[in-house]
Structure formats: C-alpha cells, structure tokens
Amino acid sequence: MNAANPAGAATVAPRAPAAAIEVRGLRKSYGTRLVLDDVDLTVAAGTVTALLGPNGAGKTTAVHILSTLVRPDAGSVAIAGHDVVRDTAAVRASIGLTGQFSAVDTLLTGEENLLLMGRLRHLGRRAAKARAAELLERFDLVDAARTPLATYSGGMQRRLDLAMTLVERPAVIVLDEPTTGLDPRSRRTLWGIVRELVAEGTTVLLTTQYLDEADALADRIAVLDGGRIVAEGTPDALKRLVPGGHLRLSFADAPAYDSAATLLPDATRDDASLVLTVATAGGTGTLRTVLDRLDAAELPLEDLSIHTPDLDDVFFALTKGSAS
Incomplete structure (x- = not known):
C-alpha cells in the first residue's frame, strides 16, 4: 500500500497552472466603430503568443486594454489571475509593457533611466542600484551605462527600453512591435533576449508586423482581422491551413x-x-x-x-x- 495514497483514497490530479492571460468576449468600440468584437484569447504561462493583423485590426487597442490603459466595453481580461478592471493595481504590478517607441528619457544616461524606474517601482536606493547594474550587464550596456542616450543606437535604446520593463521582474511582458525600425542584427539580439526571458518562465504577448519574427519566436499565433480572431494555433498548424506548396x-x-x-x-x-x-x-x-x-x-x-x-x-x- 502506498502511504501517500491509502487504499480507497481518491487520486487527485494536480491542478493545471492558470493561464497567464485569459481574454473572454472582449469588446471595444469608439463611437460607431467596433474595434474589438467578442475576442477570446488564452496565453499559457511561460510561452510566447504573437498577435498578428493588418493595420487597424485592433491589436494596439487590445494591448492598451491588457495593460489597463483603456477600459473594455464588455467581456473580461485577467492577467496572472487579476482582472484588468477590478484589480488594476495588481495587474500593473504583474506586467511590463514595451511599446512601439522607446520610452526612455534622452536627457538621462542609461544607468540613470534604470535607477529612475527603480525608484518609481519603489525598490529603494540600494535595490534599484543593484537591479540597474544587473540589467546593464545582461543587456550588454555596461560600457554605455553612463553616457547620454544621444550616443545610443536604435538597437541600444530598444534594449534599454526592455531592460526598464524588467526592473521589477514582471510575470507577463507585452511587447508591442518591439523591433520596428531596427537593423537585422539588432532584431536578432532582441529575439535572443526574449527567448532567454521565456526560458526563465516569463510570459510574452507579442504584436509585430514582421511575420518572420512571429515565426521565430511564437509558440502560438492569433490572427486578428476586423476586430475578431480569425485563426489561432501554432505557426506550423496555421501554415497547414493554406494551400500553395x-x-x-x-x-x-x-x-x-x-x-x-x-x-x-x-x-x-x-x-x-x-x-x-x-x-x-x-x-x-x-x-x-x-x-x-x-x-x-x-x-x-x-x-x-x-x-x-x-x-x-x-x-x-x-x-x-x-x-x-
């Protein structure tokens, strides 16, 4: 007899981990224009999901709702188990957002930007300094840490922007077209950083106009068009939907x-x-x-x-x- 499971005792299967992002029936309109129409999306913890779609499909609106910047008209959105409407503070503590344009202060050095973010996140002076040093090392910015951002290349600024997103170690990161305007080498450097984060258990929701980027990074892809998810699956599964080989x-x-x-x-x-x-x-x-x-x-x-x-x-x- 197994002492951990006496005869006659019911075996309880371990509970599957909750989804990192759970979207159900999401709707949003601006005036008479319906931007998101009954969107459902599930992102498993520790994975990358790419949200693809043409301009105007609703991707940025979805990102704004997930990051608590815009309230939905209907439906529910949970990030790390927290509702984006009822638990706004908990959601903001759980996520990091890197937008389409670098949100860095060009009047400060790279180190000063990270220290500022640490103070805004209430880390305390010593903890903020330690975290800044760690991130500068990780993102290969040590040599440029104390130089003005005017000397940074576009790729360096995007790396710093992502580093600032990670100051408080968020469980979920939303990357809204993170490599727009970067050269191929800088794009691949950022891809490597994203892969490392996911390997450590971070969940990533990615919007991108670069289909090769989604193919390279995403475990699953959701295609958004006209405010609705028109297809969802792994990259290989989606390719099998289309004839043309x-x-x-x-x-x-x-x-x-x-x-x-x-x-x-x-x-x-x-x-x-x-x-x-x-x-x-x-x-x-x-x-x-x-x-x-x-x-x-x-x-x-x-x-x-x-x-x-x-x-x-x-x-x-x-x-x-x-x-x-």
Missing part, C-alpha cells in the same frame, strides 16, 4: 525539360527558364513520385527546390485588411 524543378537543356513536362502533365511550365512547377499538398508523397518518374526516364535535374506556405501566405489568405 509546390516543387520547383529546373533543367539544364530544352530536351530534358520538354521530356519532363510530358511526364508531368499537371506541371506549370516556364519555357524561358526551363522550370516546371508541380503543386503539392504537403508531405513527401508528391516529391517521391516526381523523382521516381524522372529517375526512371533518366532525366537529370539541374536544381530542385521545395516551397511550403509561410506566414506571409497565411496572413494574406486569412486577412482582408482593415481601415487604418
């Missing part, structure tokens, strides 16, 4: 190209480039069939490439565009 077959000479076109009558021809395009529904079945036919006919390929639908395809297929 194909094989691109290049040939070195016209005789081989013409013979292959005869073997593959459903292929689309590009006579100028000697390229055949064969549609595929995914998987390896079509690829295997095509290669077997070409091998049997002894028709060598010069080049083969495989295209599968990406998030660009998903975005254009699922969104009709919204008014700005």
